[in-house]
Amino acid sequence: MAASLLPPPDPQFVLRGTQSAVHALHFFGGAQGQGRPLLLSGSLSGLVHIWSLQTRRAVATLDGHGGQCVTWLQTLPQGHRLLSQGRDLKLRLWDLAEGRNAIVDSVPLESMGFCRSSVLAGGQERWMLAMPGRGNDEVQILEMPSKTSVCTLKPEADAKPGMPMCLELWQADSSPRPLLLAGYEDGSVALWDVSERKVCSRVACHTEPVMGFDFDSQKARGVSGSAEKALAVWSLDEQQALQVRGTHELTNPGIADVKIRPDRKILATAGWDHRVRVFHWWTMKPLAVLSFHSATVHCVAFATDGLLAAGSGDQRISIWSLYPIRSDASTPSLGHAEGREVGTQTLA
Amino acid sequence: MDPAQSAVTLTVREALHTLSSSEDGGRLLSTLGALKRYLSGAENSALPGEQEEFARMHFSAVLRCLVGRLSPGWLELLPDGQLEDLWASFFLEGPADQAFLVLMESIEGAAGPSFRLMKMAQLLARFLSAGRMAAVMEGQSRQLTEPAFRLLQETLLTKVVGLPDHLGNRLQRENLEAFLPQNYFPLLGEEIMRVLQAVVDSLRGGWDCSVSFLSQVLGKACVHGRQKEILGVLVPRLTALTQGSCLWRRVCWRLVECVPDRAMEALLTGLVEAASGPDVLSRLLGNLVLKSKKAQFVMTRKILFLQYRYSTPMLQSLLGYLAMDSQRRLLLRQVLKELLETWGSPSAVRHTPLPQQRYVSSALLICLAHLQDTELRDSRDELLASLMAGVKTRLDSSLPAVRRLGMIVAGVASTRIHPDGPPLRFQYEEDELSRELLALAAPPPVADSPSEAEASPAVETPDRGSMDGGVPQAQSEGLGSDLDSDDELVPYDMSGDQELKSGKAPAYVRDCVEALTSSEDWERWEATLRALEGLIVRSPAAAREVSVELAKVLLHLEEKTSVVGFEGLRQRALVAVVVTDPALVAEYLTSQFYALNFSLRQRMDILDVLTLAAQQLSRPGRLPKAPQCGSPSPTSQPSSTQAPAWRAVVQERIRSKTRRFSQRSPRWGPDAGPNEFNLVAGYFFFPLIRHFDRPLVTFDLLGEDQLVLGRLVHTLGALMYLAVNTTVAVAMGKALLEFVWTLRFHGDAYVRRGLLSAVSSVLLSVPAERLLADLPDELLEARPWLADVAEQDPDEDCRVLAVKALLLLEKLRDTLVPLSSP
Secondary structure (H helix, E strand, C coil), X not given: CHHHCECCCCCCEEEECCCCCEEEEEEXXXXXXXXXXXXXXXXCCCEEEEEXXXXXXXXXXXXXXXXXXXXXXXXXXXXXXXXEEECCCEEEEEECHHHCCEEEEEEECCCCCXXXXXXXXXXXXXXXXXXXXXXXXXXXXXXXXCCEEEEEECCCCCCCCCCEEEEEEEECCCCCCEEEEXXXXXXXXXXXXXXXXXXXXXXXXXXXXXXXXXXXXXXXXXXXXXXXXXXXXXXXXXCXXXXXXXXXXXXXXXXXXXXXXXCCCEEEEEECCCEXXXXXXXXXXXXXXXXXXXXXXXXXXXXXXXXXXXXXXXXXXXXXXXXCCCCCCXXXXXXXXXXXXXXXXXXX | CCHHHHHHHHHHHHHHHHHHHCCCHHHHHHHHHHHHCCCXXXXXXXXXXXXXXXXXXXXXXXXXXXXXXXXXXXXXXXHHHHHHHHHHHHHHHCCHHHHHHHHHHHHHHCCCCCHHHHHHHHHHHHHHHCCHHHHHHHHHHHCCCCCXXXXXXXXHHHHHHHHHHHHHHHHHHHCCHHHCHHHHHHHHHHHHHHHXXXXXXXXXXXXXXXXXXXXXXXXXXXXXXXXXXXXXXXXXXXXXXXXXXXXXXXHXXXXXXXXXXXXXXXXXXXXXXXXXXXXXXHHHHCCHHXXXXXXXXXXXXXXXXXXXXXXXXXXXXHHHHHHCCHHHHHHHHHHHHHHXXXXXXXXXXXXXXXXHHHHHHHHHHXXXXXXXXXXXXXXXXHHHHHHHHHHHHHHHCCCHHHHHHHHHHHHHHHHHHCCCCCCCCCCCCCCHHHHHHHHHHCCCCCCCCCCHHHHHHHHHHHHHHHXXXXXXXXXXXXXXXXXXXXXXXXXXXXXXXXXXXXXXXXXXXXXXXXXXXXXXXXXXXXXXXXXXXXXXXXXXXXXXXXXXXXXXXXXXXXXXXXXXXXXXXXXXXXXXXXXXXHHXXXXXXXXXXXXXXXXXXXXXXXXXXXXXXXXXXXXXXXXXXXXXHCCCCCCCHHHHCCHHHHHHHHHHHHHHHCCCCCCCCCCCCCXXXXXXXXXXXXXXXXXHHHCCCCCXXXXXXXXXXXXXXXXXXXXXXXXXXXXXXXXXXXXXXXXXXXXXXXXXXXXXXXXXXXHHHHHHHHHHHCCHHHHHHHCHHHHHHHHHHHHHHHHHCCCHXXXXXXXXXXHHHHXXXXXXXXXHCC
């Protein structure tokens, strides 16, 4: 067995030229018939670069955050819209259709934290946005594009979970009720029922703040990383109760981001130790340690075709192609915010 | 006089007269027919007495007469070649030895290419193909030796074995296939086999026979260097025949015993080479080594100690042969003792070439494998003593290959000689050589008492293999794998996933000194060591302020915790220090080289560091590369790694579109730049060369610290080479040649290699005109020395290096001659 080990992989290619640390990555397009996807990257200097993976060059640069760090990027299914969140306390909505890059709308943020927002968008005109709210531990839900505040999710007075660190809005296939998963500063993950404004369940996964998580709604299982030396895997049962399934020890502490690949075979973590780790999603067996970067890796992202991108403090974005997705895969890649959005993209 | 005899004489005389004078075909035919009656086996033959007399007294004369008459006209006296057939039948049917001698004589006597010569040669070929050679030899084996007979036998022997040479000389280009050595000697082998068969048959019948002539033929053929051809036929046959028959075995032993002493060596080496194993050899030779002094000498000394061209299987069959009989085993023990002595003797280690040492080592291990524990126990002390002495000599050697050989053999031999005692264990990496030698040490398959010592490591290896594989561990981890069948997700190698320790490294060079000397925090210490080289390269000015101090710390640094790659880290850091501040640090390091309280390791480190630093300094284009290992600077990043790819593409395009008119390959030389070594070469070189002959209490370069001396010489040579195009090169060259001259007869091969390469680097680095102007005497002296080394040095590398230096000298002369001539 020892002899048959593959040598550690190398990146397929590397994108340079952001000229500052990369803090957000997002693949855009790339579903069947559309050629290779575009990659969006948000940098510390407030710029959003749009990279063509064909030419491996930046095709456009968006400057809308006044030189403040871009922390989150998300595209919407309707009409090539991009949402970007910056540390200038603004959420910008961009129109990218037909080569445009204009700010269409802007939402003010009221939290100075590092929490990334989340959207829930079906095929309809209206969509839902979750973002950190005014109060220290609040999460605000807006209905877009009207920007009407739907509600503010505030934990009970005695809970004291600290600031929300990461959010994910989702909707179970069986019911129309939107749900929100939130990772908090005290290391716990909570499931909110948005329409009832109450916590369904809350479980302490880490002793340090949750830095990033991803949730597989089909298997009702999620994985979260924090500042500590372990990954936590938790699951949601039929009674909407969260429970920790296990933890997985790492060599070095600190996980900045966790992403599960759309086909739910593997997951990748962005490590403070400059490395990207790849695990088998179901068994949590470690598969690879990608060491290329020379500074903290801030974010990872998967494309629908299985490409993995990692952005790091060393100003480079590495693109990896591991365990290619077989085209005849029978499992549909739906049921998950990212996947659903891509599914509708093909229709648009 | 016996009337019958006289009748024969009369008939023969008359017939000879007729043959020599008559031109009448019918008369000749009847005369020859009459003579033929005397040959045995002819129709209506003469009385046996008459036949015998004819054969003994007149046959040669008749044949000579027949040869004398041979001419195209004579043969055509009768139609249809009747005469020729009859003529030839005399040679082919008469007594073979005389016919053979007359044939050879007439062929040798022929003046030049002629009809007669060709006829005779063809007849000889027929003679050979008819198997008459067996008759020649058989005739000799029936006759028991008598004094007068000796001479004839001697002549016959020369002619039989020398036949290809004689005919080759005589016929030149018209030589026939049958007489070529590669065809003739296998034929001779076949004939010998037939004679041996006849001998065996007659022995069975109760008649006496002698094989001494056969032995002589065999021996002489071997002396002529035809072992492969003749034994290639004989040995397989004899191997098969001796298997079942005792008589054959005895005949075979006798055959080998009767070989004259001077041919014994050739025959035995040929036999050992041709025999397929010890048991075959034992069947063929019997107890020859005990009976013949010469054979004993060849088998136990010459093949083992004086020559080393034989293959390992040959050694195995030779030593296996010695081990197969209880009487011969005594010899084997003797051989083992002598092998051990030779193996460990300092003079042998120093003066014999490496392949021979390897040969002796293999022989030693094979010997050990053949001997049993009880036999070894008797002379254990003696063996152990010479083994230990040998180990010491070998480990003292400065050649890694010799040390390695010492370690491998000592490890095996100690467990074998003294199985209960503590075994010698050495750390060496396995390679082909060690595996081969270890395989030799394993007991032969037929061994009666398998020794535990050898058996156990073989059993251990598979165990270890499965232990570090970690298969069960990985499987137990995949608990939930029953749901998914994702077998295709093969994990990559994750061994590089180690804990990150960069957090504790200091950010300034000055802090490193403190961290390395006084820090009790080992993580910080290690991180400092890892970061040091980068820090020095990044901020040369800051490093220059503390350079000597830093060099001192690094030189004295000890590996307190087990840090992976400690030596390399320390060395790279030291080199970086020397490169940033060459003059001061080099001065410090060279002064420390001859200082009192250093270990040999540290002294050698100093030499290595100086060489590496000199190399970095003298290499042009070093500077632009250096900042790259520093912090990532945004401007230089994007182009740095992509450049080679596009450059290659562009160059490829240029090449494909360009037509070149000359065939000279385009030169992509290194970018030109100033040689920074120029200014500081003196600091590196002269302090090192100055004190080598002053022994200290702890350090004696000319005494037993010859390893360091070898390193020193190599370093000086390297520094000399790196000082090419510098102004001090001439002074350095002069000093170095003087230094070389004083040490030129050093006993250690490693030192001599260094000296020779130093001479070469002087020749390369010092400009030709300056060499001739400033160092003519030194060069003149060096030349005969180099020629001598090139011819006689036992070490192969030394010889090669000397030849290279001589070539450089030649080239130097060639460049100077056209300069001076116009």
